[in-house]
Amino acid sequence: MLVKTVLLLFFVSFGVCDxxxxIIGAGASGIAAATRLLKNGITNITILEAEDRIGGRVYSVRFADGVVDLGAEWCHGDKDNIVYDMVKDxxxxxxxQQFxxxxxxxxxxxxxQDFSNALVDTFNKLIGESKKSVSVGERLIARYEQAIVQWKNDPSVYALAREAITFFEVYVIGNKGAFSWFDVADDDDYSEGNLLFHWNGHGYKTILDLLMQKYPGESKSLPIDDKVLLNKEVHQITWGSKQAVIKCTDGSNYAADHVIVTVSLGVLKHQHHTLFQPKLPSxxxxxxxxxxxxxxxxxxxxxxxxxxNDSYTGTSFLWDKDDIKHISFGEGPVxxxxxxxxxxxxxLPVEHNPNVIEAWFVGHFVPEVERCPDEVxxxxxxxxxxxxxxxxxxTTTRPDAIIRNNWYTNPHFRGTYSFQTPRTRRGQYSDEVILSEPLGYNAQKPNLLFAGEASSPTHYSKVHGAIEAGFREADRIIKMYK
Ligand SMILES: Cc1cc2nc3c(=O)[nH]c(=O)nc-3n(C[C@H](O)[C@H](O)[C@H](O)COP(=O)(O)OP(=O)(O)OC[C@H]3O[C@@H](n4cnc5c(N)ncnc54)[C@H](O)[C@@H]3O)c2cc1C
Structure with missing residues (x-):
């Protein structure tokens, strides 16, 4: 292994194979791919990023008395999680805390609170009994009456428990980032360990610094900044011949032996028919x-x-079905x-930022809420x-500062995180696996490769999935030159 790496470094440094x-996109996946390539002696790298910053959906900023994450916030799971493994020591x-x-x-x-906790436990149990090829919504609606039978003897509590199904619906669509729970596969391929972690006031961007070897000190940092070109929106990738040609909206062109596409699934959905020349296979x-x-x-x-107070863990809302139709608030969409x-x-309260609360809007109102003025x-x-x-x-004073990001209406993201739909797993391979397959005119050295969170078969939607996918595609290229 060591001999191979030394040989690769030798060949690369003498231009035998360079x-x-x-890499399209400087999010977690693109940065991960670049660092892996650099560490293996492949230095002829350009990262084209449409925004004016790196990080993509990892976006930690200073706000109030600390740092807040406008995008990814928690490290999900302590098992089989590359982010956790990188930072655990x-x-x-x-x-x-358990929520x-x-x-x-x-x-x-x-x-x-006991009733609230019992509801959450009931829900967690229900979620654990997933079933193939249906949506979460279909199955939970079918199972719900039976799951709350424990409260049947008390009519008023039972009525409340019945209403709480909408509370779970909102939880599911927030967790999966979907507009409807009928869009979400019940039995999906996502897996994670039990524990949840926050970044102790430093923000998720710490992982980017770690990847680039800027954390804890900068002395051994990788030259990623030299490789990134910001404000470079790619609008066409011609990949049918030996070298791919990448065209940007500012008129600049780049040729490459290999292109790694890391843009979000939302961008791919919206642009695949114009972005790729020739068009992608069916x-x-x-x-x-x-x-x-x-x-x-x-x-x-x-x-x-x-x-x-300090013990506050957050608030969820349960609407009485009549109240839903009778809110007299006059501003914003209806x-x-x-x-x-x-x-x-x-x-939710924000860790290490004592005066800050975050509110999560979910579901089909999101695009319109993104467009609402801050005051509203x-x-x-x-x-x-x-x-x-x-x-x-x-004591309940009005907020004096607000910060948010429009992930859905921004054309460089068009969504927050991917999920599996009931249609995703009908074939032999999941759609993430199909998405991750490389393309190109030379099967031994494909020139069009796909990374990004949505191409991770089991950790899609998360930063660790994005990083894994970036490493996977960098390794694919590294292997081609060994
Ligand atoms: C609100 C929110 C909360 C989240 N919470 C969590 C969480 O708690 N934990 C977790 O693990 N994950 C969370 N996620 C998901 C996580 O942020 C993503 O899975 C991960 O960051 C995706 O990384 P990526 O590199 O695959 O994609 P991206 O970060 O989207 O990177 C792709 C890059 O491509 C650029 N790009 C797009 N189009 C073009 C183009 N045409 N030309 C050039 N560049 C282009 C984009 O600007 C972007 O920088 C959250 C995401 C959001 C938005």
Missing amino acids: PSVV LNILQHA YPEIYHSKFKRLD DKVQAIEQLGIAAVHKVILRFPQRWW KDGVSWLTSVSVL VINGVMYLLDYFGMVVAE
Whole structure:
């Protein structure tokens, strides 16, 4: 192994084989691929990034008294997780609490915590019994009555438990980033370990610094900054002959022996028919079309004064079915008589940022909420706090700062994270596997390769899936020159 690596470094350094590689996208996947190539002596790399920053959906910024993550926030799972493995001995990650939110009801206000916890346990049990080829929505609706039979003897509690199905619907669409729970495969290929971690106030971008060897010190950093070209939106990749040609919207062209495409599934869905010349084969197109991506909208708010205490783990909202139709809040979008405010799934405190709360908007209102002015969003959240009885008179002051990112309406993302739909796994291979297959006129040295979170067979949707996929495609190129 060592001999092979030394030989590769030798050949590369003497120009015997110095493949040129263009990576499209400087998100976690693109950065991971570049670092892997560089460490293996492949240095003729260009990373074309459409935005004016690196990181993609990893986007940590300073806000209020600390750092907030507009995109990825938690490291999901301690098993088979490349992010966890990279940082576990560095004392950076901190175990996040199991999420048992306070549930507030639009009529009854704060629900008894034991009842709330029992509801969440019931739901977790239900989720664990997944079934092939149906949607989560179909199966949970079919199973729900039976799952809440424990409360049948108490009519008022039973009625409340029945209503809580909408609460679970909102949870599922937020977790999967879908617009409807009928779009989400019930039995999917995603797997993760049990534990959840946050970045202890440093932000998820720490992983990019680690990949680029800028953390903890910069002395051994890899020259990624020299390889990245920002504000370079690619609009066509011609891949049918030996060298691929990449055209950008600013008129610049790049030739490469290999292209690694890391753009999101949302971008691929929207652009595959014009982005690739020749067009992608039908199985690839089908995979892109069958996989799912929609969005959540995370709104981060700074309150001048905290109205929550240190033990606060967050609030979820349960709407009485009559209240849903009778919200008198006059601003923002309304569909079929239902206000956008019903799309807030949860409020969460932000670790190491004492005055900050994040509100998650989920479901089909997200594109419109992204377009709402900040003032309207703040007014809406304040109305919600009041409506659900969470306002504690003078202590609940209005937020004085807000930050959010429009992942769905930004053409460089068109969604937050991918999910499997019931159609995704009907064939022998999952659509992620089909998406990850390389293409090119030379089967031994394919020139069009696909990375990005949506191409990870079991860790799609997450940063660790994106990094794995970037490494996978870099390794594919490295092997071609051994
Ligand atoms: C709100 C939110 C919350 C999330 N929470 C978590 C979480 O807690 N934990 C977790 O693990 N994951 C989370 N994720 C998902 C995670 O962020 C992504 O899975 C991961 O960052 C994807 O990385 P990527 O490199 O595959 O794609 P991206 O980060 O999307 O990188 C692709 C890059 O390609 C660029 N690009 C697009 N089109 C073009 C073009 N035409 N030309 C050139 N460049 C282009 C984009 O600008 C982008 O920088 C979250 C995501 C969001 C948005």
